Amino acid sequence: xxxxxxxxxxxxxxxxxxxxxxxxxxxxxxxxxxxxxxxxxxxxxxxxxxxxxxxxxxxxxxxxxxxxxxxxxxxxxxxxxxxxxxxxxxxxxxxxxxxxxxxxxxxxxxxxxxxxxxxxxxxxxxxxxxxxxxxxxxxxxxxxxxxxxxxxxxxxxxxxxxxxxxxxxxxxxxxxxxxxxxxxxxxxxxxxxxxxxxxxxxxxxxxxxxxxxxxxxxxxxxxxxxxxxxxxxxxxxxxxxxxxxxxxxxxxxxxxxxxxxxxxxxxxxxxxxxxxxxxxxxxxxxxxxxxxxxxxxxxxxxxxxxxxxxxxxxxxxxxxxxxxxxxxxxxxxxxxxxxxxxxxxxxxxxxxxxxxxxxxxxxxxxxxxxxxxxxxxxxxxxxxxxxxxxxxxxxxxxxxxxxxxxxxxxxxxxxxxxxxxxxxxxxxxxxxxxxxxxxxxxxxxxxxxxxxxxxxxxxxxxxxxxxxxxxxxxxxxxxxxxxxxxxxxxxxxxxxxxxxxxxxxxxxxxxxxxxxxxxxxxxxxxxxxx
Amino acid sequence: xxxxxxxxxxxxxxxxxxxxxxxxxxxxxxxxxxxxxxxxxxxxxxxxxxxxxxxxxxxxxxxxxxxxxxxxxxxxxxxxxxxxxxxxxxxxxxxxxxxxxxxxxxxxxxxxxxxxxxxxxxxxxxxxxxxxxxxxxxxxxxxxxxxxxxxxxxxxxxxxxxxxxxxxxxxxxxxxxxxxxxxxxxxxxxxxxxxxxxxxxxxxxxxxxxxxxxxxxxxxxxxxxxxxxxxxxxxxxxxxxxxxxxxxxxxxxxxxxxxxxxxxxxxxxxxxxxxxxxxxxxxxxxxxxxxxxxxxxxxxxxxxxxxxxxxxxxxxxxxxxxxxxx
Numbered sequence: 001x002x003x004x005x006x007x008x009x010x011x012x013x014x015x016x017x018x019x020x021x022x023x024x025x026x027x028x029x030x031x032x033x034x035x036x037x038x039x040x041x042x043x044x045x046x047x048x049x050x051x052x053x054x055x056x057x058x059x060x061x062x063x064x065x066x067x068x069x070x071x072x073x074x075x076x077x078x079x080x081x082x083x084x085x086x087x088x089x090x091x092x093x094x095x096x097x098x099x100x101x102x103x104x105x106x107x108x109x110x111x112x113x114x115x116x117x118x119x120x121x122x123x124x125x126x127x128x129x130x131x132x133x134x135x136x137x138x139x140x141x142x143x144x145x146x147x148x149x150x151x152x153x154x155x156x157x158x159x160x161x162x163x164x165x166x167x168x169x170x171x172x173x174x175x176x177x178x179x180x181x182x183x184x185x186x187x188x189x190x191x192x193x194x195x196x197x198x199x200x201x202x203x204x205x206x207x208x209x210x211x212x213x214x215x216x217x218x219x220x221x222x223x224x225x226x227x228x229x230x231x232x233x234x235x236x237x238x239x240x241x242x243x244x245x246x247x248x249x250x251x252x253x254x255x256x257x258x259x260x261x262x263x264x265x266x267x268x269x270x271x272x273x274x275x276x277x278x279x280x281x282x283x284x285x286x287x288x289x290x291x292x293x294x295x296x297x298x299x300x301x302x303x304x305x306x307x308x309x310x311x312x313x314x315x316x317x318x319x320x321x322x323x324x325x326x327x328x329x330x331x332x333x334x335x336x337x338x339x340x341x342x343x344x345x346x347x348x349x350x351x352x353x354x355x356x357x358x359x360x361x362x363x364x365x366x367x368x369x370x371x372x373x374x375x376x377x378x379x380x381x382x383x384x385x386x387x388x389x390x391x392x393x394x395x396x397x398x399x400x401x402x403x404x405x406x407x408x409x410x411x412x413x414x415x416x417x418x419x420x421x422x423x424x425x426x427x428x429x430x431x432x433x434x435x436x437x438x439x440x441x442x443x444x445x446x447x448x449x450x451x452x453x454x455x456x457x458x459x460x461x462x463x464x465x466x467x468x469x470x471x472x473x474x475x476x477x478x479x480x481x482x483x484x485x486x487x488x489x490x491x492x493x494x495x496x497x498x499x500x501x502x503x504x505x506x507x508x509x510x511x512x513x514x515x516x517x518x519x520x521x522x523x524x525x526x527x528x529x530x
Numbered sequence: 531x532x533x534x535x536x537x538x539x540x541x542x543x544x545x546x547x548x549x550x551x552x553x554x555x556x557x558x559x560x561x562x563x564x565x566x567x568x569x570x571x572x573x574x575x576x577x578x579x580x581x582x583x584x585x586x587x588x589x590x591x592x593x594x595x596x597x598x599x600x601x602x603x604x605x606x607x608x609x610x611x612x613x614x615x616x617x618x619x620x621x622x623x624x625x626x627x628x629x630x631x632x633x634x635x636x637x638x639x640x641x642x643x644x645x646x647x648x649x650x651x652x653x654x655x656x657x658x659x660x661x662x663x664x665x666x667x668x669x670x671x672x673x674x675x676x677x678x679x680x681x682x683x684x685x686x687x688x689x690x691x692x693x694x695x696x697x698x699x700x701x702x703x704x705x706x707x708x709x710x711x712x713x714x715x716x717x718x719x720x721x722x723x724x725x726x727x728x729x730x731x732x733x734x735x736x737x738x739x740x741x742x743x744x745x746x747x748x749x750x751x752x753x754x755x756x757x758x759x760x761x762x763x764x765x766x767x768x769x770x771x772x773x774x775x776x777x778x779x780x781x782x783x784x785x786x787x788x789x790x791x792x793x794x795x796x797x798x799x800x801x802x803x804x805x806x807x808x809x810x811x812x813x814x815x816x817x818x819x820x821x822x823x824x825x826x827x828x829x830x831x832x833x834x835x836x837x838x839x840x841x842x843x844x845x846x847x848x849x850x851x852x853x854x855x856x
Contacts (some may be wrong), residue, residue, distance in 0.1 A: 006699050078813070087808040088819075090562035097561070098781050102774040105700040106628075108620045123696065131701055151704040180569050183616040184774045185781030190567070204814035216816070220834035313810070313817050316829035333590070347586065351792050352565045355806065355826070356799050359792055367589045402570035402584025402789075426570040426582025 003123040007133055009155040010164050015045075017124065017164070018053040019359035022518050024120030025477065026455040027178050029462025029469075030503075032495040037449040044443070049163030053124070056443035057170035057207050058199065060163045063365060069159040072203075076162040079202030083194055091312050091353075095190050100135050103128070103186045105285065109178035114429045114456035125452075127178040127188035130168045133161070134191055169195035172452060173434030174309065175395040180214075180426070193435075206310055209439040214306040215314040219321070222298040223268040224306065229296035236278060236294065243279035247519045253282040256329065257293035263331040264292050264365075265322065267339035267482040268302035277338055280509035280523070281365070287518060288372045293329060301323025303342035304482075308349060309436040319350035333361040335368060338507045340394030341436075344423035349402055357456070364397065366480070369512065370406035373413060379517040382414050387474050389415040389511065390464040392457065393428035395483035396413040402426065407480065407508055414515045422459040429456045431479065433487025446490060454491045461503075473503045474526050480508040499529065533748045536757050543761025550768040551776055558780055562808070563801035572787045573606035574598035584789060592793045607782055612636070627686035634679025634716065641672035645730060649737040666730040673719065673729055680716035684709045708770060715763055718756040725752060750849060 002019035004010065009017050022034050037054040044050060049060040063069040082088040083096060109127040121123040136155040140148040172192040179187035200206040201311045208214075214224045221228050227235065236253050244251040254260065264285070270277045275418050295301055299321035307315025326334045336343050372378065391411060398404045403477050404425040411418040422427070431438075432454030437445065465475050479485045488505045497503045504526060514523040570583040576599035578584060585591045609615050614632060615674050648665050656662070691701040711726040722746040723729040732749055736757065748754045767773065774781070792798045806826040810819035816833045 014702050063721055075813075082812060086562050088811060090805040090808055090825075091565045092567070094558065094561045094564045094780075095567050095785050097558070098777060098785065102771050102777055102781065104771060104774065105705065105727075106617070106621065107697060107700065108617060108624070110696075123699070126696070128700060151707075152702040176569060179786075181616060181620050183610065183614060184778060185786050187567075187785075201812040201814050201817055204816070211816075216834045218834075219832050311823075313812065313828050316825070317832065320829055348568075350568050351800055352563060352798065353806075353829070354792075355802070356792075361590070361592045361793070363589065363591060364586060367587055367591075371589050398582065399570055400568070401586050402568075402572060402575065402578070402582055403587050405578075405581055405583050405587050444698070 001120060001122055004129070005123070007129070007136070008156055008399070010133055010168075011158055011161045013160070015051055016053055017051070020053075020119050020122060020452060024122065025451055026118055026258065026456065026459060028458055029466070030458060030495065030497055030501060032450075032458065032491075032497070033054045033191055033530055034451050035445050035488055035494060036107035037447055037451075038442060039351045041129050049160070049167065051160055052164045052167045053171075054444050055171075055448055056165050056167070057437075057440065057445060058205055059208075060199075060205055062163075062486070063159050072159045072162050073157060075203050075377045076198060077141055079198030080138060082202060083198060084138070084142065089194075089197075089312075092194060095187055096194050099186045099188070099191055100138055101129070102184050103131070103135070104184060105132070106183070108181050108183055109186075109188050112177045113355050114175070114432070115173065115453055118432075118452040118455040124168070125171065127172070127328060130165065130172070130195070131186075131191040132190040133165060134195060137161070137165075137437060165195055166199045169193070169199070170207065170390075170435075170437065173395075173430045173432065173437060175430035175434050176399060177395070177427075177430065180399060187328050188495075193310070197312060198355035200311040201313060207436070207440065210310050210436045211314070214304075214436070214439070215311070215318055218299050218302060218304065218306075218318055219314075222300070223302035224304055225268045225272060225302070227268060227271070229298075229301065232268060232301050233294075233296055239271065239275045239279050240282065242275075243283070247279075247283065247513070247523060249283050249287070249519050251279065251282055251286065253278075256296055257291075259330050260293040261293045262439055263289060263295055263300070263329055263334045264337060265295070265301065265303040265328045265334060265342070266337035267304050267342055268338075269304070269482050269486075270337070274449070274507065276510050276523070276525075277507045280507070280513040281337060283451065283513050283516070283519065284369065284372060284378070284509060287516065288375070288377045290372075292335070293331065295325040295329060297321070297325035300328075303336050303346065305342060305345035305350075306436055308341050308345040311386075315345065315349070316353050319346060319353055320358065322346060323350070323354050323360055326360045327358055333363060335363055335364050338480040338482065338509065340396035340434075340483055343394075343403075344396035344400050364401070364403050364406075365408040366397070366403055366410075366508070369509065370409045372510060373410050380414055380512075380515040381517050382416055384515045384521055385415045385511055386417060387476060388417045388465055388468050389420065389476045389478055390421055391424070392421065392431060392461075392463060392477060392479040392481075392484055393424055393426075394479070394484050395428065395430050395434060397481065399426045399528075407478075408514065410508060411478065414511060419464050421464045429460060429489040431457050431481075431484040432491070436483075438483050438487040438490070441490075446494075450491055450494045451489060454487055457488075458491060465501075465503075469501060471500060474502045474504060476511070477505040478508055478511060478525070479505050488489065532751070532754060534745050535746060536754045537740060537745050539758050540761045543765045546765035547768055550765070550771075554768065554773060554777065555780075558777070562805050563798065564785070566788060566790075567708045567785060568789045569786050572789055573785060574603040575789075576602050579606075592791065596791070596794070598732075603783070603787060607779070610782075611778070616848060627683055627690055629683070630679040631683025631687060631712070634676045634681075634683060635712075636721075637672045637676035637679060641669045641676060644669050644672070645733050645837070646737055648730070649734050649741060652734065653738060653741060656848065666734075669730040669733075670723075671726065672724055673733075677720040677723060680712055681720065684713035684716065688713070704770070708767075708772060711763060711766070713758070715756070715759040718752070718759055722750075722753050722756050725750070 001024045116125045139145045169192045176189040240251045305318045571579045811821040812819040
């Protein structure tokens with residue numbers, strides 16, 4: 001393993017300061033393959049700041065001369081000053097200031113971090129590594145605290161520090177398990193996100209998957225999938241047709257129904273990747289007799305809000321569009337489908353961003369699903385779900401919103417072989433794809449997700465299914481979040497775990513429909529979706 | 531003369547300490563409203579806190595009046611303050627060192643409070659009866675154990691910072707100075723405790739003298755030194771990261787546990803309106819803040835539709851090369 005030995009190593013002239021070897025990785029309970037980290041190609045290394053490790057998320061152009069180097073540092077410091085100003089960062093100023101000022105450097109955060117564990121304890125992955133560098137730069141160069149050099153030592157600041165810090169902010173899933181473990185209340189996850197904001201909001205540098213192909217596409221087309229409303233509607237109509245045939249349930253998803261009680265917003269990516277989930281919600285809501293609709297307004301049919309990962313302004317823009325779509329239809333409430341970050345973004349963070357006229361009540365799909373299942377309106381046969389099921393709690397829903405019981409109420413009622421992961425609920429571990437990283441496959445990022453960030457979760461899944469590892473038993477990982485499903489799908493695929501262990505994944509609504517007596521048996525199609 | 535100087539430094543120490551705390555708290559409270567960023571479990575959710583749940587687990591949660599259980603929140607904060615619960619759970623090895631240190635400080639604070647009570651009683655003309663004698667004995671014990679705790683814990687924490695490689699990286703001169711200052715103060719206190727028949731009576735006399743501005747001569751140089759170090763610490767600590775002892779309230783109540791929804795709060799609505807009127811000066815081209823444009827205006831803009839930007843790369847000229855890397 002190559003790891004930084006001190007904080008100032010971030011300023012070094014080495015071509016990489018971190019390298020994880022195969023022997024550093026967490027042993028997996030499954031026969032998982034460790035993908036090799038391939039050296040970034042010469043052209044990429046020449047053009048972009050790729051001096052941190054073997055990954056490249058941000059693609060920061062390498063400065064060509066001294067003036068460009070200085071400019072990069074100056075722009076970074078200007079961004080840092082704005083982060084600490086009430087006008088430019090009212091959204092997170094209190095959280096950031098306190099996290100910069102009161103850390104006791106006890107490293108309690110490290111034990112909580114799945115990345116630190118997944119990297120074999122590499123110093124660069126300690127949640128406090130990036131935060132403390134940020135703090136020292138802030139205190140010495142921006143706050144200019146008295147005797148800063150004497151108190152903490154002189155911290156070097158050059159373009160390599162800036163570029164590496166930017167890249168390092170994307171070696172975090174923003175799951176905030178570190179913040180949960182901090183005895184003082186310091187939030188190192190937040191600091192990673194604030195660094196991302198400097199790069200995006202001040203320097204205009206961001207991962208294309210989140211910005212150009214993410215939030216900008218959502219603002220332009222209505223969805224990061226680039227599906228315009230007509231295409232989205234056509235696809236959902238096709239799903240209705242297809243699943244009506246396979247389930248025998250007369251399925252018709254309503255669109256733009258003015259005055260409906262509920263505007264249901266899915267992650268539009270599910271339409272393309274996991275249509276089962278779209279169909280399942282329409283079947284359940286229809287069977288329960290709910291008055292609901294989908295919207296074909298700009299961003300009104302895609303719950304994602306990637307701004308939550310990197311940019312407050314983009315966040316606010318998307319949230320406003322989603323609320324406007326609901327307002328236009330005159331619905332009583334918005335229900336967010338199975339997407340973790342969309343839950344947190346729209347139901348919680350947007351609460352203090354939306355103006356009063358657009359602050360339409362918003363809630364998670366899970367309590368509603370639980371109430372439907374427990375209401376007796378729909379008949380179920382739990383025997384249809386008589387296979388081992390475990391539940392992955394998406395961080396944004398469990399730890400960051402406090403929603404963990406409704407999912408369990410459903411699973412305990414409908415899945416006789418439900419078993420918990422350990423730890424679970426608010427103390428869960430991230431799937432490894434959090435904060436938008438699951439969208440990225442380029443520049444060794446998929447390798448990183450498979451080898452490092454997703455290991456702790458796979459370890460948990462293996463432990464949950466320890467009594468039935470054989471391929472004769474189909475096993476279901478319930479991951480009710482598009483992001484988490486994407487990450488788990490990729491990890492299963494890399495090592496053929498579905499084939500080797502009969503291991504499958506999917507959402508929660510699919511299990512509900514699978515147990516419905518008014519639907520033909522076999523809604524879950526083992527092996528066909530992965 | 532030297533005694534008078536100690537009294538003056540004591541007043542200055544107390545005033546500085548209070549001023550720094552007030553300044554920091556006021557500065558924090560002046561900050562604009564922040565967005566919700568809570569982490570569960572949130573203890574004021576009472577019954578739900580056990581499984582890390584929230585009111586968001588209810589359908590139509592906005593139709594039910596939220597009734598946070600403040601007693602449960604105070605209990606959780608007290609458990610954290612008094613027993614360092616999270617440290618015990620995540621780092622028992624650290625807890626064994628830091629708990630004696632923190633407990634020592636709490637015991638000393640308790641001893642100071644009781645001594646102050648005794649001084650006020652004496653000034654009020656209450657005869658030193660059995661209660662005051664008992665109080666004195668308690669103070670004697672609290673201060674002795676407190677000094678020992680700080681010395682033991684402080685030295686152990688310094689050793690841990692020196693000897694644990696992954697902690698050494700994050701330890702600065704300031705950390706060692708702070709811990710060392712506490713150890714020196716406690717060592718001086720212990721020496722004074724051992725050197726006089728009653729540490730309680732000595733400190734009570736000093737507090738009485740401070741309260742009445744009598745400036746009575748101090749018993750010894752050693753006692754003067756102990757007092758100066760104590761008041762210097764009182765002034766210094768709130769200015770450092772150790773100010774978490776009072777800021778923790780805000781870190782927990784105002785950030786980590788702040789789950790207040792806007793729907794039933796006109797106060798929050800007013801604060802949001804104020805925040806949305808702040809000017810933005812972020813320079814990236816998709817924001818193009820000029821220091822005049824407000825947050826509300828920036829949020830209502832749609833740069834993608836306005837300029838029909840390319841969807842494949844970053845937006846600034848500095849990021850033009852993005853696509854090839856992606």
